[in-house]
Amino acid sequence: MANAARPQVFSIAAHRGFADALVAGLVPRYSEDGLGLARLTLLLPSGRAIRTVSEAFVRHMGEEGGAGLLLPRMVTIGDLSLDEALGPLLDPLGADEIPPAVDPTFRWLRLAALLAEDIGKGAPKGPPLFRQARMIAETMDRLLVEEIAPEDLRGDRVLDVVGSVAGHWQDSLRRFARVQARWLVELQAMGRVDSATRRNQLFAHAAKSWRAEPPATPIVAAGVTSAAPALARLLRVVSELPQGAVILPDLDLALSDAAWDELGRVGQSDDADGERLGRHDAPTHPQYHLKLLLGRMGVNRGEVRQWHRRGLTAANPDRTHAVSALFLPPQASKSWVELPSEKRRLAAVQLLETGNPEEEAQAVALAVRRKLEEPQKRVAVVTPDRSLARRIVHHLRRWEIQADDSAGAPLCDTAAGRALLLLAQVIAERAAPVPLVAFLGHPFVGVAEAEDSDRARADWLDALRRFEDRLRGPRPAPGLAPLRAIAAKADADAWWGTVADRLAPLMEREEDAPLAELLGTLAQVLEEFCGEAVWGREDGRALGGFVDDLRQQASAAGTMIDPRDLHDVLTDAMERVAVRPAYGGHPRVAVYGLLESRMARADLIICAGLNEGTWPGGASPDPLLAPPVLRALGVPGGEFRIGLAAHDLAGALGAPQVLLTRAARDADGPAIPSRFFLRIKALLGDLAKRHEEDELPALVDALRDADPAPLYPVPQPRPPAEVRRVTISATALDRLRSDPYQFYANAILRLKERDPLDAEPSPAWQGTLAHAILEEWHKEGGALVDLATKHLGAMDAHPLTRALWEPRLMAALEWIENEVGSDPDRRIVAVEQKGRHLFSGIEITGTADRIDRLADGSYAIVDYKTGGPPSKKMVEEGFALQLGTLGLLVEEGAYADRGIEGVPTRFEYWSLGRDAKSDTGFGYVTTPLKIGNARTGMEPDDFLPETRRYLAEALDTWILGDAPFTARPNPDLKLYATYDQLMRLEEWLGRESEPGATR
DSSP states (O other): OOOOSSOOEEEEOGGGOHHHHHHHHHHHHHOSSTTGGGGOEEEESOHHHHHHHHHHHHHHHHHHTOSOOOOOEEEEOOBGGGTBOOOTTTSOTTOTTSOOBOOHHHHHHHHHHHHHHHHOTTOOOSHHHHHHHHHHHHHHHHHHHTTOOGGGGGSHHHHHHHTTSOHHHHHHHHHHHHHHHHHHHHHHHHTOBOHHHHHHHHHHHHHHHHHHSOOSSOEEEESOOOOOHHHHHHHHHHHHSTTEEEEEESOOTTSOHHHHHHTOOTTOOSSTTSOSSOTTOOTTSTTHHHHHHHHHHTOOGGGOEEOOOTTSOOOOOHHHHHHHHHTOOTTGGGGGGGOOGGGSOOTTEEEEEESSHHHHHHHHHHHHHHHHTSTTOOEEEEOSOHHHHHHHHHHHGGGTOOOOBTTOEEGGGSHHHHHHHHHHHHHHTTSOHHHHHHHHTSTTTTOTTOSSHHHHHHHHHHHHHHHHHHHOSBOBOSSSHHHHHHHHHTTOHHHHHHHHHHHHHHHSOOSOEEHHHHHHHHHHHHHHHHOGGGGTSHHHHHHHHHHHHHHHHHHHHTOEEOGGGHHHHHHHHHTTOEEOOOSOSOTTEEEEOHHHHTTOOOSEEEEOOOBTBBTTBOOOOOSSSOHHHHHHHTOOOTHHHHHHHHHHHHHHTTSSEEEEEEESEETTEEOOBOHHHHHHHHHHTTHHHHHTTOSHHHHHHHHHOOSOOOOOOBOOOOOOHHHHOOOEEHHHHHHHHHOHHHHIIIIISOOOOOOOTTBOOOHHHHHHHHHHHHHHHHHHOSOHHHHHHHHHHHTTBOHHHHHHHHHHHHHHHHHHHHHHHTOTTOEEEEEEEEEEEEETTEEEEEEEEEEEEOTTSOEEEEEEESSOOOOHHHHHTTSOOHHHHHHHHHHTTTTGGGTOOSOEEEEEEEEEEEOTTSSSSEEEEEOSBOOTTOOSSBOHHHHHHHHHHHHHHHIIIIISSOOOOOSOSSTTSOOOOTTTTTTTHHHHTTOTTSTTSBO
């Protein structure tokens, strides 16, 4: 190219596809002589852009029928937000006068220490401290990129506005300034600078070198949209090089001057003391950041030309006019009223609204599948919602379409990352059941160094299942020691010995420890459990790099941390590390995030997740510096990101076909449509309804909906006679009469409920403990409080569980001790005594908590309850027959071997529940009989005969008869919910009277 008389700045319209149009213009311009394109240097914004442009070169040569091509040298400008460094051309070995950059991880850790020292007493610890340190680091970078010096925070512009902001903003600004000042002192002592500062200095170095001595080979900057001042000055130099050019993506050259002016001053102050950004700027507009870049480059929009293939004029189709009109600023958008049809034509842009994210993902997957039916057509799905992207990827697998999400997944969500975090959680929660079992059951665990990995894994899981089964219930005491007894009960002593030996080094530390040592031990233990395979895949390699870097920098920074905080700190840090899939997905399908979609091109682009808060994301303010302070400093606010999201959408709208989708609801409730989505609907007007007539919603409904399933009937199993004749306990008799189906599931099918891991102390657990204590006290004697302490200690209950339950238990036991000693005429003759007797040929069993011999020779049946006893009404109606059944067993001589023969006359519930009348606050006695002044209850003489009648009726109906074991015939009774899921209660309860609901 000839020497430029003016800056060579070009724009590629959205409808042309940036990468393909860039290549189409570069090839005829720079491949004319000798080595051709190999002499060209392309400055691109990121490594992702290099891959996109390389693919565009391959497509171009395929379309042109070329035999081969030497690609140009591609160098990254680098982006701190993407954690990408500058390419070697801009970071040369010869720039010795520029200090090296400090490691970002080291800076983060040191800032946390400086912040804690600055706050002093009451400073946050653990995750909150490290999060605040990361915020400080991000704000520092933000200011450094904008070339805001630390002294500018004390400048007149800031002082003029800081007094008008809230007190917490003022405190935050002062703390930020103090921490930054202390950090700069440390940097100077180390002879280093921040990465952003070094980046600015390298840009200045390159600009100075190229201006003084222009390179002999052409340099083209393409796709760069960052408006950082130092980069803008470098781009100005590139645009003035003899063979240089700057090519911008989708700069709207058709936008009217009035609309362009409405975007604001964008960096141009009216006077020397004015703000660097105008109060009335429009940072949410997709052209705002490009106008800011041009302003800082010193280039007028009129100097920018369309980029096109040499010898061809640039096309200017209707789509470009429509996209330009779509994002007009508020005042300029009034022109929509008079906008001609050719300026609002979006013929190939389709809108789709679904009910929820699942339907949206199905619709997008169907649209991709349909487009792939067309040969050679490429499809790109663009969404900032990673959850939605994962749904789409999974739905595409239905048709064996492997679409990789190029935005990747956070390291903490990968298999290797989850293994490390689960192990850290085991430390944090002191081997609590849920994280412990989750880690030991992880797919990587249990196969380390095994010759037969499948067999080793099977043996490992077999031992783990036995251990887990014994571990279910309330959480045991923290640490590994209480779990040894549980492993012994599960016959997994050897297995647990291996587990405990490996975990022991992690469990020894309970106070602050060096982060580097903790990470080293954590990685070593993880490898002992998983073997070297944990580091083998892309997620493992990313995890290994993350751990090595953090450990090295933590050692240099001297970072100390509480082991209990390790899990949360690592989770926050790993969320920022993206693990991208290896190559190998479908060649014509791509799933992008917003960053990855820039420069991409496809025949159909699907923009999904167009809801507020997603696309665009929320305009969250800087957490440390108030918006007026940022504006006074000349730093774009949070709305700037909305403008970038708008620019991403504008670029996507240039594709030949575009599908825009959103869901009316999300996980939190009704979703608000994106402002961009609403603008498109408003621009299209009645045409938007026509777009909604697509077949996609119908296809989604067809995939989702099936023929209505018949109503599920009320369960009424009728097992054969030989199956019904089972032994019945006194407690099971209550279930048989109140809910026959529960009796059927428990006694006939023998399905027992299993406690969950880390369960809340249930009444059954409390009852077991109380009965064990009372049994030993009644049989062995001694101090009841001492026995309770012994049994609580033997259970190795978690301290919190014990702290909540022990005071109540001790008070209730004290009441029992006083109550037993208050009646000398009453003698305890049996405790936890089992008895059995045949009634109509069916064995009935029962265990009496206590049987007392009264002064007149009769007996009292006592049943201990940790909660409330059954109501008298339930007893009268035959739904609480336990006391009566035990009385029948006594009457029939079931306990004669213990010398208990006679008739019981008293039936009492001794509850350990709260009672204001009790001296200890807990404990009371109640009876289902109508005794003394009681106005309700059964007459004492009728109690046993009525119980016998109820028992005979139950046996004749369900055990000896053929009546069905109907589920919930008494829905108003307060029953156990153990088998509600098995009986599918919610599917039929309340509509039993409908046809077909019973059977």
